[in-house]
Amino acid sequence: MIVMATNNGDVGIRQAVAALKEGKTAVDAIEIGIREVEVHRPDRSVGLHGYPNILGYPQLDALIMDGRTRDVGAVGAVTGYDHPISIARCVMEKLIHVFLVADGAERFASEMGFEKSTYVDPEMPEIYAKHVREQLGIDDPEEIQHTKELWKLSHLAVDPQKAGGTTNFIAQDGKGDICVGVSTSGWGWKYPGRLGDSPVISAGGFADNRYGAAACTGTGELAIRTGAARNVVTYMKMGMSLEEATAEGLRDMNELDSQRVGGVQIISLDASGAHMAGTTSDRKGSHVFMTADMDEPEFVDGISVPYEGS
Ligand code: ASP
Secondary structure: OEEEEOOOOHHHHHHHHHHHHOOOOHHHHHHHHHHHHHOOOOOOOOOOOOOOOOOOOOOEEEEEEEOOOOEEEEEEEEOOOOOHHHHHHHHHHHOOOOEEEHHHHHHHHHHOOOOOOOOOOOOHHHHHHHHHHHOOOOOOOHHHHHOOOHHHHHOOOOOHHHHOOOEEEEEEOOOOOEEEEEEEOOOOOOOOOOOOOOOOEOOOEEEEOOOEEEEEEEOHHHHHHHOHHHHHHHHHHOOOOHHHHHHHHHHHHHOOOOOOOOOEEEEEEEOOOOEEEEEOOOOOOEEEEEEOOOOOOEEEEOEEOOOOOO
16 A cells, blocks of 8 residues: 655645555545645645636646546646546546536536635735736736737746646555546646646556556646656556656657757656656656555655756
C-alpha cells in the first residue's frame, strides 16, 4: 500500500494512506487525498484559490483513472465548485462519457448534487490587479474585459513552472490496484477555456495495473503533444525499468523545440510499487510518498533529464 504525490501532496497524503489502511480502494484514496489539496488555500495552483485565467476567474481541471479497469473521468474549465476531482470521479462512475468541460461539467456537477462553492478569495482581486498592472502594463483590470485582442495578453502568462503547481496523486491499494488523479487551476493567467494536460487522459495522467502509472505537472502543452503519462506506462509495458521509462518520457518532450515554454515533471510508479520523479529542467524532480507502515510521509529527489535545445 502506497500513495505518492507532488506539490502540496503532503497536505492530503496522510488521509489517503489512512483510507487505504481502512481497506478503501486506490480510487477512494486518490479522491480523499486530492480533496484536501483542493481546499488548501495557500496553494495557488489548485482549487478556486488558484491563479485565475486572464479575465480574472479560476477554471479548474481534474482527472482520475482506475488502473484496474482503465476507466476514466475528467473535467475541464470548471468554475464554481471546490472539488473537481470528485466531479471527475462521478463522470467515471455515472456516465458513458469520459470527459466533460465548462458549463456541461458544471451542469453535471449540479445534477450529481454537488453544492456550488461560496468561497471568495479575499486576496485575489489585489493579486489580479497587481499582475495586470505589473505584467501586462494595464492600470485598470476592467479594460481587459473589453479588449478584442486578449490572445496577445495571454502570451504574457507566466511560465507555468514558476506560476504553476498542480497536484498529482498515485495510489496502490492492498489488492495491488493502482489509481492516478490530477487536479489543477492550470497555467496562471491562461486564455479562457485553455486546457492543459491535467484533465487530458494519457497526457496529464495514465494508470494501468499491469504496468504502472504516471502523471505530469508543468507545461501541459508539452505533455499533451507527446501523450507523456501514457508514454511512460507504454515504455514499461515494452519492458523498460521505471527509471528508463520515465527518462524516455522526459526525452520525448525534450525533442520538441518549437512552441515551447517551460518544462514538465513526471511522477511514476510501477506495478511493484517502486516510484520516482523526473523533470526536463536541470532541477531534480521531487515527490512525497507514504506507505502503510510509515508514520510520516517522506520527500525524495528525482532525476533530471534537462532540455538543452537543439
Ligand atoms: N500542468 C498544468 C497545466 O498545464 C500546470 C502545472 O502543472 O503547473 O495546466
